[in-house]
Amino acid sequence: MDWLNLIVFPLIRSVILLFILLTAFAYLTWYERKLLARFQIRYGPNRAGPYGLMLPAADAVKAFFKEEVIPNHVDKVVYLLGPVLGLIPVLAVWAVIPITKNTPAIADVNIGFLWILALTGVESYGIILAGWGSNNNYSLLGALRSSAQMISYELPLGMFLVSILMLAGSFSLVQLVQSPRAWWEWLWLWIMFPFFFICMLAECNRTPFDLPETENELVAGFQTEYGGMKFAMFFIAEYLNVITTSTLMATLFFGGWKLPFGITDFLPILGPFVLAVKVIILLFVFIWVRASIGRPRYDQLMRFTWQYLLPGSIVYMIITALLVLFFK
Amino acid sequence: MLNVSPTSRAYETLPGLNDITIPALAPLPTGETEDTKRIVERFGEDIIAAGEHDGQQVIYVQPDNLVDLMQFLKSDPKLAYEAMIDATAVDRSKLPIGNTERFHMVYQMRSYQRKKHLMVLSPAPGGDDPVMPSLSPVFQAAIWPEREVYDLMGVKFTGHPDLRRILMPEHWPYHPLRKNIPVGGEEVPFSMTFDDQEFETLGKQILPSNSVAPTLPPGMSRQNMILNMGPHHPSTHGVLRLVVELDGETVVNIDPDLGYLHSGFEKMGETKRYKDFVYYTDRMDYLSSMNNNYGYVLTVEKMLGITIPERAQVIRVIMSELQRLASHLFWLSTHVLDVSGPGMSLLMYATRERERILDLFEMVCGARLTTSYIRVGGVWRDVPPSFMSNLQDLVKMLPKQFDEYEHMLTSGPLWRERLEGVGYLSREDAIDMGMTGPMLRGSGVDWDLRRDMPYGGYENYDFKVPVSQAGDCYARYLNRMEEMRQSVRIIEQAMANLPDGLYRTDERKVSLPPRAELDVSMEALIHHFKLMTEGFRVNPGMYYHGIEASKGELGYYIYSDGSGVPHRLHVRGPSFNNLYAISKMSKGEMLSDIITNIGTIDIVLGEVDR
Numbered sequence: 026m027d028w029l030n031l032i033v034f035p036l037i038r039s040v041i042l043l044f045i046l047l048t049a050f051a052y053l054t055w056y057e058r059k060l061l062a063r064f065q066i067r068y069g070p071n072r073a074g075p076y077g078l079m080l081p082a083a084d085a086v087k088a089f090f091k092e093e094v095i096p097n098h099v100d101k102v103v104y105l106l107g108p109v110l111g112l113i114p115v116l117a118v119w120a121v122i123p124i125t126k127n128t129p130a131i132a133d134v135n136i137g138f139l140w141i142l143a144l145t146g147v148e149s150y151g152i153i154l155a156g157w158g159s160n161n162n163y164s165l166l167g168a169l170r171s172s173a174q175m176i177s178y179e180l181p182l183g184m185f186l187v188s189i190l191m192l193a194g195s196f197s198l199v200q201l202v203q204s205p206r207a208w209w210e211w212l213w214l215w216i217m218f219p220f221f222f223i224c225m226l227a228e229c230n231r232t233p234f235d236l237p238e239t240e241n242e243l244v245a246g247f248q249t250e251y252g253g254m255k256f257a258m259f260f261i262a263e264y265l266n267v268i269t270t271s272t273l274m275a276t277l278f279f280g281g282w283k284l285p286f287g288i289t290d291f292l293p294i295l296g297p298f299v300l301a302v303k304v305i306i307l308l309f310v311f312i313w314v315r316a317s318i319g320r321p322r323y324d325q326l327m328r329f330t331w332q333y334l335l336p337g338s339i340v341y342m343i344i345t346a347l348l349v350l351f352f353k
Numbered sequence: 354m355l356n357v358s359p360t361s362r363a364y365e366t367l368p369g370l371n372d373i374t375i376p377a378l379a380p381l382p383t384g385e386t387e388d389t390k391r392i393v394e395r396f397g398e399d400i401i402a403a404g405e406h407d408g409q410q411v412i413y414v415q416p417d418n419l420v421d422l423m424q425f426l427k428s429d430p431k432l433a434y435e436a437m438i439d440a441t442a443v444d445r446s447k448l449p450i451g452n453t454e455r456f457h458m459v460y461q462m463r464s465y466q467r468k469k470h471l472m473v474l475s476p477a478p479g480g481d482d483p484v485m486p487s488l489s490p491v492f493q494a495a496i497w498p499e500r501e502v503y504d505l506m507g508v509k510f511t512g513h514p515d516l517r518r519i520l521m522p523e524h525w526p527y528h529p530l531r532k533n534i535p536v537g538g539e540e541v542p543f544s545m546t547f548d549d550q551e552f553e554t555l556g557k558q559i560l561p562s563n564s565v566a567p568t569l570p571p572g573m574s575r576q577n578m579i580l581n582m583g584p585h586h587p588s589t590h591g592v593l594r595l596v597v598e599l600d601g602e603t604v605v606n607i608d609p610d611l612g613y614l615h616s617g618f619e620k621m622g623e624t625k626r627y628k629d630f631v632y633y634t635d636r637m638d639y640l641s642s643m644n645n646n647y648g649y650v651l652t653v654e655k656m657l658g659i660t661i662p663e664r665a666q667v668i669r670v671i672m673s674e675l676q677r678l679a680s681h682l683f684w685l686s687t688h689v690l691d692v693s694g695p696g697m698s699l700l701m702y703a704t705r706e707r708e709r710i711l712d713l714f715e716m717v718c719g720a721r722l723t724t725s726y727i728r729v730g731g732v733w734r735d736v737p738p739s740f741m742s743n744l745q746d747l748v749k750m751l752p753k754q755f756d757e758y759e760h761m762l763t764s765g766p767l768w769r770e771r772l773e774g775v776g777y778l779s780r781e782d783a784i785d786m787g788m789t790g791p792m793l794r795g796s797g798v799d800w801d802l803r804r805d806m807p808y809g810g811y812e813n814y815d816f817k818v819p820v821s822q823a824g825d826c827y828a829r830y831l832n833r834m835e836e837m838r839q840s841v842r843i844i845e846q847a848m849a850n851l852p853d854g855l856y857r858t859d860e861r862k863v864s865l866p867p868r869a870e871l872d873v874s875m876e877a878l879i880h881h882f883k884l885m886t887e888g889f890r891v892n893p894g895m896y897y898h899g900i901e902a903s904k905g906e907l908g909y910y911i912y913s914d915g916s917g918v919p920h921r922l923h924v925r926g927p928s929f930n931n932l933y934a935i936s937k938m939s940k941g942e943m944l945s946d947i948i949t950n951i952g953t954i955d956i957v958l959g960e961v962d963r
Contacts, residue, residue, distance in 0.1 A: 244587060
């Protein structure tokens with residue numbers, strides 16, 4: 026009966042998770058529009074349904090019914106592969122994220138960290154291939170920027186993840202959340218959080234680091250030649266990426282599904298909701314940053330990584346190693 | 354006060370206005386000034402005429418000596434006419450000119466040190482196919498205006514580095530500003546014919562096709578990436594097209610392609626009565642229509658020689674400064690949008706304040722964008738009673754909002770990173786390229802027409818002219834922020850000193866009588882009839898008048914033949930001349946900096962494309 030545990034249950038879980046995530050994506054667009062509007066003294070969506078709540082549905086219908094145009098000058102295989110490769114890794118990261126006590130979303134693999142690092146690496150291929158396959162100068166520039174930016178920011182990100190790993194002492198995210206932490210460990214983690222957040226912004230191509238897209242310079246960057254559902258896939262990928270990274274940050278830095286004083290240990294059913302609330306708060310930060318911080322230039326962004334963030338992250342990792350060695 | 358010229362010849366081109374007549378030639382300048390004396394001493398016989406005309410210094414020079422004269426004007430320390438503000442041409446073929454040349458070139462020269470203006474005229478030899486020496490070796494500022502004259506008038510310039518059409522398509526068969534080209538009704542060629550290779554791919558973009566490589570602008574090579582920005586690009590502020598040669602992300606070469614919004618308002622102006630062109634000026638720089646009205650109206654009033662009531666003058670100053678604020682606020686919001694991305698909230702904050710200014714415009718004239726409020730002889734209507742209290746509220750609120758913007762931007766490290774050192778323009782280049790307005794002041798030239806050549810009562814106001822030496826985008830940003838604060842100061846003073854009285858001159862030859870007067874006065878009825886049917890006539894002659902609009906010097910050159918319609922109406926737009934600097938500013942910088950530079954030049958394509 027092992028096949029039941031191996032295939033059927035994970036499959037059912039995956040479908041449910043997919044459904045939840047896509048709904049979350051749809052309402053993230055609404056949430057962002059509404060919040061941005063509030064930051065910018067506007068009303069935001071308020072026409073489709075009460076408070077504009079039906080707007081995501083209207084968007085979905087629009088995207089589905091658009092004509093699928095494939096320009097003649099593109100490399101068809103690569104062009105179509107782009108959005109798919111952009112979307113899948115973002116969804117796959119979710120497999121290892123714990124949603125409540127002893128329960129990961131899909132599977133508790135003992136290499137959870139490596140899984141995340143590997144998939145974020147694959148993610149950038151979607152954008153690079155899309156820009157390359159589009160055979161358009163704007164797309165190409167966007168893809169070049171994207172490859173440079175994502176690879177550069179994955180280095181400090183990796184360093185930070187290794188530091189967290191050393192503190193947790195396990196590759197599994199489920200273990201990470203459940204193992205108790207000393208107060209100085211929390212403090213030390215939170216010092217790192219802003220820098221980790223910057224890396225994540227760059228990793229998600231979110232403003233102010235949306236240089237692969239930069240509609241003010243590159244029209245739409247790597248997705249210039251995409252329309253209809255293919256564009257929607259990039260769109261979904263970007264927003265799901267934001268949700269995924271928010272969840273990841275909530276898990277790594279803020280205890281994931283746990284509440285303080287062990288409340289959720291007695292009521293594990295609360296776990297997913299606690300996680301959701303934490304994610305929503307972090308999403309707010311993402312949108313807040315978008316509404317108030319301008320975009321750096323491409324070379325300035327790269328300089329920041331290589332001159333400050335990467336050395337800083339290495340130093341952080343060394344200190345963490347020493348801390349773990351002497352105090353743990 | 355108004356002397357209408359003697360009749361000598363019927364004006365055939367305008368049916369219905371047959372009794373309007375024109376003199377043979379605009380009057381020659383008389384007398385002499387210090388400068389013209391010096392020039393005549395140096396050039397002697399080669400100067401056809403020199404002196405003053407309507408209070409302006411005018412020099413007629415033989416075309417052979419034009420380049421020498423310009424060199425002399427520029428280099429002579431006692432003259433120091435260091436900047437060419439404008440160059441244009443007049444087609445006089447419909448005038449009884451006898452054996453003289455059909456085309457005349459008109460150059461506007463400016464001395465910033467001595468605060469002097471000089472108009473240089475020169476006949477273009479060659480009859481219907483005129484050829485002039487190019488002034489581009491002396492002034493870079495001549496390059497684009499000469500291209501424009503070549504395009505619209507068909508005057509060829511020898512020694513011009515890049516004599517291509519600038520506004521009309523390459524293959525356009527006419528030179529539209531020539532007098533023999535009618536307004537409307539001309540045959541418009543399609544851009545492609547059945548014989549063209551390109552026609553094969555038309556409408557078949559989805560099917561396999563061999564696209565034909567477009568021709569590259571001079572000086573570019575296909576060794577590097579050629580990026581076509583525009584005419585529909587999110588941040589070229591309209592329909593500007595830039596052909597950019599990129600090495601990686603570094604700009605090697607950049608060539609602006611203009612004319613996508615060419616509306617031919619100069620040609621329209623030459624078919625409209627003086628009072629009717631005010632409405633067209635709104636559409637030029639559509640973000641500062643009040644200033645456009647103002648400049649045009651001042652030029653016509655100078656030619657008419659009428660005086661404007663004090664109240665109208667103060668109202669005009671208030672409107673002009675409000676428009677400057679509105680234009681600068683919109684510049685700020687779009688500049689932030691271009692540099693920082695669309696999520697940035699400041700975009701909406703600055704637009705919110707601009708909306709309040711537009712509300713005030715709506716209150717005085719019913720329109721928000723195309724105001725047409727400032728008319729020849731005064732303003733359209735008096736300001737309504739509630740206007741002043743609303744203006745008071747606005748003026749009180751604005752400095753606080755400016756503080757808020759500065760808090761968000763000026764001290765923000767990312768904003769400074771993006772602007773500091775970007776788009777550098779040295780003082781010499783800025784003058785040589787004919788920059789005006791904030792572009793000039795950002796490069797360290799202390800010049801503001803409102804202060805240095807006051808018009809419309811600006812000499813009565815106390816305000817500072819912000820100048821900075823840095824010459825980069827950040828300096829221009831700081832300058833414009835300070836200019837907004839100074840505009841608020843001017844408005845405050847104007848509000849305190851707003852006199853009672855007429856809002857429009859009671860000179861009935863140019864200004865409509867009030868409605869009530871028509872019921873009791875036969876004379877008023879006649880004036881009304883005359884004004885509405887044929888407008889007023891303007892003395893033969895020519896006049897150039899520049900005002901400090903929000904983007905720089907907005908000048909109008911009018912050549913009048915004494916009729917009710919300008920014979921030649923030329924607009925010297927600040928955006929057009931300032932945009933020339935884009936290639937100098939952007940070369941060697943990153944792709945993103947092009948966008949920053951477009952923003953800092955603050956162009957409006959309605960005016961750039963004429």
